[in-house]
Amino acid sequence: xxxxxxxxLDGVTRQWGGRGGVADVSLxxxxxxxxxxxxxxxxxxxxxxxxxxxxxxxxxxSIHINGREVTHLQASGRGxxxxxxxxxxxxxxxxxENILFGMRVRRVPRNARDEKLAEAVAMLGLEGLExxxxxxxxxxxxxxxxxxxxxxSGHPLCLMxxxxxxxxxxxxxxxRRDIKGLQRRLGLTVIYVTHDQTEAMxxxxxxxxxxxxxxxxxxxxxxxxxxxxxxxxAEFIGDPPMAIIEGAALGVSGALxxxxxxxxxxxxxxxxxxxxxxxxxxxxxxxxxxxxxxxxARGLILSVxxxxxxxxGQEISLTLPKExxxxxxxxxxxxxxxxxxxxxxxxxxxxxxxxxxxxxxxPSTD
Amino acid sequence: xxxxAALRRRRQAIHGWLLLTPTLVMLTTFAFYPTVATVWTSLFxxxxxxxxxxxxxxxNYQRLIDxxxxxxxxxxxxxxxxxxxPISIVLALAMALWANSxxxxxxxxxxxxxxxxxxxxxxxxNLWLFFYTPGFGVLDxxxxxxxxxxxxxLGQPETALWAVCAVxxxxxxxxxMIFYLAALQTIPPDLKEAAQIEGASRWAYTRRIVLPLxxxxxxFILVNAMINSVKLIDHLFILTKGGPSDASKLILYYIWENAxxxxxxxxxxAMTVLVLGVxxxxxxxxFFVIDRRTHYR
Numbered sequence: 001x002x003x004x005x006x007x008x009l010d011g012v013t014r015q016w017g018g019r020g021g022v023a024d025v026s027l028x029x030x031x032x033x034x035x036x037x038x039x040x041x042x043x044x045x046x047x048x049x050x051x052x053x054x055x056x057x058x059x060x061x062s063i064h065i066n067g068r069e070v071t072h073l074q075a076s077g078r079g080x081x082x083x084x085x086x087x088x089x090x091x092x093x094x095x096x097e098n099i100l101f102g103m104r105v106r107r108v109p110r111n112a113r114d115e116k117l118a119e120a121v122a123m124l125g126l127e128g129l130e131x132x133x134x135x136x137x138x139x140x141x142x143x144x145x146x147x148x149x150x151x152x153s154g155h156p157l158c159l160m161x162x163x164x165x166x167x168x169x170x171x172x173x174x175x176r177r178d179i180k181g182l183q184r185r186l187g188l189t190v191i192y193v194t195h196d197q198t199e200a201m202x203x204x205x206x207x208x209x210x211x212x213x214x215x216x217x218x219x220x221x222x223x224x225x226x227x228x229x230x231x232x233x234a235e236f237i238g239d240p241p242m243a244i245i246e247g248a249a250l251g252v253s254g255a256l257x258x259x260x261x262x263x264x265x266x267x268x269x270x271x272x273x274x275x276x277x278x279x280x281x282x283x284x285x286x287x288x289x290x291x292x293x294x295x296x297a298r299g300l301i302l303s304v305x306x307x308x309x310x311x312x313g314q315e316i317s318l319t320l321p322k323e324x325x326x327x328x329x330x331x332x333x334x335x336x337x338x339x340x341x342x343x344x345x346x347x348x349x350x351x352x353x354x355x356x357x358x359x360x361x362x363p364s365t366d
Numbered sequence: 367x368x369x370x371a372a373l374r375r376r377r378q379a380i381h382g383w384l385l386l387t388p389t390l391v392m393l394t395t396f397a398f399y400p401t402v403a404t405v406w407t408s409l410f411x412x413x414x415x416x417x418x419x420x421x422x423x424x425x426n427y428q429r430l431i432d433x434x435x436x437x438x439x440x441x442x443x444x445x446x447x448x449x450x451x452p453i454s455i456v457l458a459l460a461m462a463l464w465a466n467s468x469x470x471x472x473x474x475x476x477x478x479x480x481x482x483x484x485x486x487x488x489x490x491x492n493l494w495l496f497f498y499t500p501g502f503g504v505l506d507x508x509x510x511x512x513x514x515x516x517x518x519x520l521g522q523p524e525t526a527l528w529a530v531c532a533v534x535x536x537x538x539x540x541x542x543m544i545f546y547l548a549a550l551q552t553i554p555p556d557l558k559e560a561a562q563i564e565g566a567s568r569w570a571y572t573r574r575i576v577l578p579l580x581x582x583x584x585x586f587i588l589v590n591a592m593i594n595s596v597k598l599i600d601h602l603f604i605l606t607k608g609g610p611s612d613a614s615k616l617i618l619y620y621i622w623e624n625a626x627x628x629x630x631x632x633x634x635x636a637m638t639v640l641v642l643g644v645x646x647x648x649x650x651x652x653f654f655v656i657d658r659r660t661h662y663r
Contacts, residue, residue, distance in 0.1 A: 053563060054562075054563075055559050055562065055563075074562070075559075075562045075563045076562060076563065076564070076565035076566075080563070081563065081564075082559075082560070082563045084556050084559070084560060086554060086556050088554070088556035088557055088559065088560035090557060090560075090561075090574075090575055091579070092575075092578045092579055092581075101561070101564055101566070101574070102564030102565055102566075104574075105561075105564060105565055105566040105567070105570045105574070106564075106565050149560075149564075153564065
């Protein structure tokens with residue numbers, strides 16, 4: 001990005017007894033962009049958000065917001081708002097008082113308060129609920145109140161910590177659209193923590209994929225999907241995720257080969273690149289997922305349109321088109337553009353990955 | 367078949383009453399019957415060998431109203447309640463807020479505050495007797511270090527009631543702190559962080575979020591403190607026995623005196639009825655008026 005970074009982290013570290021948290025994270029967030037911090041639980045993504053918000057102080061490194069050094073500044077002085085997974089609404093206050101709480105304690109004059117309140121209430125469709133207590137609201141409404149509270153603060157930076165995790169699947173979609181709409185309309189810079197790759201992919205301009213307290217990959221959703229830097233990224237992004245096949249099975253030694261499921265194709269019996277066994281058949285309506293077992297592969301999932309007449313236990317032949325294969329180093333798990341390229345000087349080393357069971361796309365990293 | 371429906375309804379009713387019976391028996395034996403018996407006793411004269419008991423209506427109450435000691439004791443008890451209730455609640459809240467924050471030796475602080483509660487009131491009375499004793503009591507010895515004259519805290523009418531109040535506050539604050547501490551721990555830390563980000567100072571957070579959320583606890587403690595201000599008189603037996611010249615005598619002690627020292631059961635009964643009436647009215651006020659303004663989660 002050519003814009004100057006609105007939020008800039010430089011070598012930020014915060015750990016507890018040398019464990020957990022985040023280690024040496026550097027990150028630039030452009031103004032007005034929607035950035036997701038994605039990762040499995042325990043990867044440090046929430047810690048990262050708390051460091052930016054000022055609820056946590058880094059042990060090393062610096063944080064700048066809007067060109068200002070805020071590393072040791074209190075949360076209230078950083079000019080940001082935050083939306084919590086638990087909503088963090090004050091249970092004894094009505095919707096109106098909850099939304100206006102910040103303005104109250106900051107002594108904003110009454111008419112300015114009322115104006116902002118009306119605006120935020122209309123924007124989030126909370127009309128008629130102003131007098132209610134949070135206990136009398138549904139989960140979606142509560143999260144909307146929390147969003148309204150963030151909106152009236154007028155801060156250009158909004159941090160969200162898994163705001164949709166406590167909602168059911170249907171509400172999740174509608175609140176997700178609300179969040180995106182708000183961000184676009186108000187030109188907010190949003191840093192959004194989630195463990196759900198679908199949310200991250202569908203909402204963001206940039207995705208920051210984290211693993212074990214470090215940044216694994218930063219890029220647009222498309223870049224993460226098409227060019228994963230490692231098998232970890234490959235298997236975390238996408239639903240179903242990328243299949244990983246040992247190179248030896250396909251005649252490429254010393255490498256792992258990744259392939260997105262949509263590029264897998266059925267081949268006539270015995271003529272494909274791989275022949276596996278159907279383990280499970282999942283009928284999804286518009287398509288059917290065939291989960292295929294092969295000794296040299298994990299995460300082999302073939303998507304067949306409509307209903308498929310496959311049965312578990314049947315042999316199945318698959319074609320893996322060469323042009324869609326992504327090569328990873330068998331030792332480091334890092335992507336290599338060219339099998340001959342030397343990656344010995346890579347500064348971010350990851351441990352060699354032991355072979356995991358197929359489909360296990362959320363390795364626990366605690 | 368209407369008979370069957372009626373039968374079923376009746377069986378259900380019998381079931382309900384059976385379930386209520388244990389509670390009903392206990393309450394009747396230990397609450398309802400004694401109350402009625404007390405009211406009944408208060409309407410009869412004190413029987414002597416020569417003059418048997420007879421119905422006198424409200425004469426016992428009239429006698430109470432004419433008794434200056436009763437008014438003095440009532441005034442003492444009002445001062446006692448007015449001093450011990452607010453001070454012990456405020457102290458309990460302050461200690462709980464402190465013991466709930468991140469401080470070193472937190473569990474030691476909590477234990478130290480709670481210790482007075484574990485002591486029996488009589489033991490606490492003896493302990494404080496040692497503090498208050500003129501000459502070699504702890505208070506006097508500390509005072510002597512600074513050249514203060516010896517004070518007979520329990521022996522003079524001006525200080526006796528206050529000395530008794532201090533013991534009660536010392537005893538109760540730690541007990542109430544436990545309730546506040548429990549309530550504070552149910553407040554999710556998210557609320558504090560949300561308030562912090564909104565720019566609320568620690569004081570604003572305490573006043574606008576914590577105190578309102580503690581209201582149900584405060585109400586509960588208030589009811590308890592009120593009851594205790596009438597009930598908690600054990601230390602009087604050790605410290606002052608109501609003296610000197612009734613300066614530290616409280617209602618319940620006076621009732622006890624009437625019943626078991628002067629053997630005037632009707633007077634004691636009449637006083638008990640009055641106390642019951644006042645406490646009942648207060649409890650009703652708390653639950654119907656303050657309750658409605660309190661937020662329960």
